[in-house]
Amino acid sequence: MDHQHTGLIEKDAHGNVLTDFEFEKEDRNIMLAFIGFAFVSVFLGAVAGFLQMMQRAGWITLPHWLTYYQLLTFHGVALALVFTTFFIMAFLYSGVTKTLGGSMPKITRTLSWIAFFMMAIGTLIAIFLILTNDATVLYTFYTPMRANGWFYVGLALLIVGSWIISIGIIIAYARWRKKNRGKPSPLFAYMTIATIILWLHASLAVAVSVVVLIIPWAFDLVPRINVSLTRTLFWYFGHALVYFWLLPAYIYWYVNIPQIIGGKIFSNSLPRLTFILLILFSVPVGLHHQLMEPGLHSFFKFLQVILTMAVVVPTLITAFSIIATFELAGRSKGGKGLFGWVKKLPWKDARFFAAFMGMLLFIPGGAGGVINTSYQLNQMVHNTWWVTGHFHLTFASSVVLTFFAISYWLVPVLTKRTFTRTMNRLAILQTILWTVGMILLGGVMHFAGLKGAPRRTAYSTYGEHELGITWMSYNQVIAIGAVILFVAILLMLYIWINLLFVTPKMEKTLEYPIGVVNEKANEPPRILERWSVWIGVSIALSVIAYTIPIYQLIVNQDPGSLPFRSW
Amino acid sequence: MFDMPKFEKIWLSIGVGSLILFLLISGVLGVAMGLNPPDGLENTIEPEQVEAAPPFNELGVKQIGDNEYEVNVLSFIFGFDPKEIVVPQGATVHFKMTSKDVVHGFHIPGTPVNLMLTPGHITEYTHTFNEPGEYLIVCHEYCGIGHEQMYAKFVVE
Numbered sequence: 001m002d003h004q005h006t007g008l009i010e011k012d013a014h015g016n017v018l019t020d021f022e023f024e025k026e027d028r029n030i031m032l033a034f035i036g037f038a039f040v041s042v043f044l045g046a047v048a049g050f051l052q053m054m055q056r057a058g059w060i061t062l063p064h065w066l067t068y069y070q071l072l073t074f075h076g077v078a079l080a081l082v083f084t085t086f087f088i089m090a091f092l093y094s095g096v097t098k099t100l101g102g103s104m105p106k107i108t109r110t111l112s113w114i115a116f117f118m119m120a121i122g123t124l125i126a127i128f129l130i131l132t133n134d135a136t137v138l139y140t141f142y143t144p145m146r147a148n149g150w151f152y153v154g155l156a157l158l159i160v161g162s163w164i165i166s167i168g169i170i171i172a173y174a175r176w177r178k179k180n181r182g183k184p185s186p187l188f189a190y191m192t193i194a195t196i197i198l199w200l201h202a203s204l205a206v207a208v209s210v211v212v213l214i215i216p217w218a219f220d221l222v223p224r225i226n227v228s229l230t231r232t233l234f235w236y237f238g239h240a241l242v243y244f245w246l247l248p249a250y251i252y253w254y255v256n257i258p259q260i261i262g263g264k265i266f267s268n269s270l271p272r273l274t275f276i277l278l279i280l281f282s283v284p285v286g287l288h289h290q291l292m293e294p295g296l297h298s299f300f301k302f303l304q305v306i307l308t309m310a311v312v313v314p315t316l317i318t319a320f321s322i323i324a325t326f327e328l329a330g331r332s333k334g335g336k337g338l339f340g341w342v343k344k345l346p347w348k349d350a351r352f353f354a355a356f357m358g359m360l361l362f363i364p365g366g367a368g369g370v371i372n373t374s375y376q377l378n379q380m381v382h383n384t385w386w387v388t389g390h391f392h393l394t395f396a397s398s399v400v401l402t403f404f405a406i407s408y409w410l411v412p413v414l415t416k417r418t419f420t421r422t423m424n425r426l427a428i429l430q431t432i433l434w435t436v437g438m439i440l441l442g443g444v445m446h447f448a449g450l451k452g453a454p455r456r457t458a459y460s461t462y463g464e465h466e467l468g469i470t471w472m473s474y475n476q477v478i479a480i481g482a483v484i485l486f487v488a489i490l491l492m493l494y495i496w497i498n499l500l501f502v503t504p505k506m507e508k509t510l511e512y513p514i515g516v517v518n519e520k521a522n523e524p525p526r527i528l529e530r531w532s533v534w535i536g537v538s539i540a541l542s543v544i545a546y547t548i549p550i551y552q553l554i555v556n557q558d559p560g561s562l563p564f565r566s567w
Numbered sequence: 568m569f570d571m572p573k574f575e576k577i578w579l580s581i582g583v584g585s586l587i588l589f590l591l592i593s594g595v596l597g598v599a600m601g602l603n604p605p606d607g608l609e610n611t612i613e614p615e616q617v618e619a620a621p622p623f624n625e626l627g628v629k630q631i632g633d634n635e636y637e638v639n640v641l642s643f644i645f646g647f648d649p650k651e652i653v654v655p656q657g658a659t660v661h662f663k664m665t666s667k668d669v670v671h672g673f674h675i676p677g678t679p680v681n682l683m684l685t686p687g688h689i690t691e692y693t694h695t696f697n698e699p700g701e702y703l704i705v706c707h708e709y710c711g712i713g714h715e716q717m718y719a720k721f722v723v724e
């Protein structure tokens with residue numbers, strides 16, 4: 001950022017901005033550990049996704065020691081639970097360190113290492129049991145299918161570990177606030193705290209479900225389990241989980257991208273308001289995943305559908321702010337006319353381009369999401385491949401492409417290596433392949449889903465039923481998408497290996513892009529910094545939305561279910 | 568106070584306005600026309616004993632009125648009982664279903680019959696079938712290694 005004040009911008013031979021800022025070694029190692037773990041997870045997870053699709057389309061048969069559902073469990077756990085959590089923690093850690101003074105307190109570092117080992121060990125236990133076919137219960141681990149008890153212990157370690165690094169980051173933030181009384185927090189740190197609050201609140205429910213209900217049952221200490229209750233607690237967590245993935249992507253769009261495109265952050269208040277609204281409306285909405293289930297009252301289902309839709313407001317604010325930021329940046333570089341500014345955006349810069357393609361795919365993805373939640377339309381698509389298509393556009397495209405974009409500069413910043421022109425070109429190619437692959441895979445899954453194709457099913461033509469044959473023809477196109485994605489993930493791995501170990505080392509460091517707030521923007525309203533207020537409101541909303549349904553699940557309790565191993 | 572430009576206010580108002588309209592339509596459909604997804608609140612039973620007592624001691628189609636039927640279905644790993652259901656065109660069918668082991672799904676593609684069968688609960692749903700045809704019933708909730716082989720037939724004559 002300093003160069004902006006002095007007017008001197010130093011660049012390397014590849015046209016990248018360099019700065020004197022670098023992370024301390026202790027912080028760097030922590031971030032690299034988390035990022036490295038995330039990269040391995042996303043790579044292996046994607047390979048599983050590819051094999052899965054090859055099986056489902058009938059292109060290959062799997063060996064007898066590996067089933068479709070093992071791959072699917074691996075795919076879900078590695079991508080939805082492991083990759084995301086590790087990557088997000090590294091990214092939040094980096095931005096908080098950067099904006100709150102350049103280094104983390106010792107206590108935060110210690111907690112982060114404890115967290116890393118808990119999360120890593122938990123993951124390895126879970127993955128091991130998936131590979132031995134003792135935990136083929138998918139990443140949602142619905143009861144009364146029962147995995148080996150240690151699988152749940154592994155997942156619990158993953159979650160509790162993430163709390164520990166979260167607490168480390170909160171401590172760093174609290175210290176900064178103490179030293180800077182009355183100042184608004186830097187935007188990155190503010191958004192990080194919001195993300196962490198959301199995560200702690202939501203994951204508490206699933207931790208209760210795992211530790212209090214499932215683990216005792218999985219180790220035969222109690223014979224029966226309340227199936228609907230575990231499902232409800234899972235989805236209390238499950239929907240907020242998707243916002244936990246999305247918020248870091250929003251941070252990148254709001255805070256980092258303005259700097260990359262040579263613009264300014266449009267407003268200092270709207271982004272904060274957006275994040276507060278997302279905290280409030282991400283938890284008391286999980287029942288929209290259970291609209292088709294018995295045991296839950298329609299009134300509360302409908303109430304939660306309304307609360308779900310409230311997310312439209314922060315989404316529209318975000319769309320507006322981001323387009324405004326792009327326009328201001330394009331115009332400040334001389335873009336004229338209604339759309340002249342579009343040409344001025346750095347399309348050839350992968351750090352921007354990958355994230356932009358992610359934003360673009362969020363438009364159809366988000367529109368599909370509104371359909372999922374709408375009360376009656378849900379009956380057409382519930383548990384069909386439509387849903388899987390939906391989150392491959394939103395999550396596996398928008399969020400993941402944004403994370404890829406982050407990695408193109410964050411890894412070089414941490415390794416003090418160059419993001420060479422060649423790597424940038426390959427990254428652009430990677431983005432194009434990923435986008436095309438996901439449009440084929442995610443897009444066509446939507447159509448197959450509308451025809452009724454169920455999600456989470458291995459190859460089957462349903463006794464040569466006409467519909468089964470139709471679904472199989474869609475699968476052929478989806479499988480082509482999967483092949484393209486497979487090439488794309490290999491390319492991604494190649495780029496990461498280069499940025500981690502190969503491209504030239506530099507004296508100075510690649511810029512860590514943090515946008516400057518537009519000088520005309522007002523100071524953010526004080527109330528937005530009063531975390532206790534928002535935590536209170538968030539809990540209150542969840543109490544309103546959930547107390548009665550959960551109470552009813554407990555009083556209307558059947559004797560509960562015995563465990564099954566049906567795989 | 569939030570630096571909201573005029574365009575943004577217009578943009579948000581349109582967005583929020585259409586949202587409210589949408590929810591109103593959905594709400595009216597739900598409340599006034601009874602198009603509610605299943606709720607089955609107090610209907611809890613012991614999963615292992617389901618076949619011993621009504622309604623699941625008698626599975627299949629039972630006529631209860633003028634072209635009106637009760638259809639009781641039991642799901643298990645990996646199948647449905649009965650395996651084939653036949654009703655006349657225009658029949659109003661009251662489904663009563665459950666699972667005797669893990670969670671299963673019951674989806675008839677091409678119709679709004681899209682339900683979850685949770686052990687311990689009875690899922691109830693009513694639908695009138697006006698289009699004749701040979702429909703597929705699929706289990707669309709992962710239930711184990713034979714999940715993709717779990718299907719049945721629904722015929723409207």
Ligand code: HEM
Pocket residue numbers: 046047049050052053056072073075076079080083138139140388392395396400441454455456457458481482483485486489
């Ligand atoms: C090479 C790229 C990928 C391919 C070929 C692929 C393929 C698939 C397929 C075919 C399914 C559906 C399986 C079924 O319903 O029967 C699936 C599910 C899923 N995918 Fe992917 N995927 C890829 C990348 C990703 C990425 C990057 C993410 C997220 C980071 C992701 C997250 C998920 C999740 C959460 C599920 C749901 C798992 C479940 O239903 O239990 N996928 N994927």
Ligand SMILES: [Cu+2]
Pocket residue numbers: 643645670671672706707708709710714717
């Ligand atoms: Cu089933």
Ligand SMILES: [Cu+2]
Pocket residue numbers: 671672706707708709710711713714715717
């Ligand atoms: Cu099934």
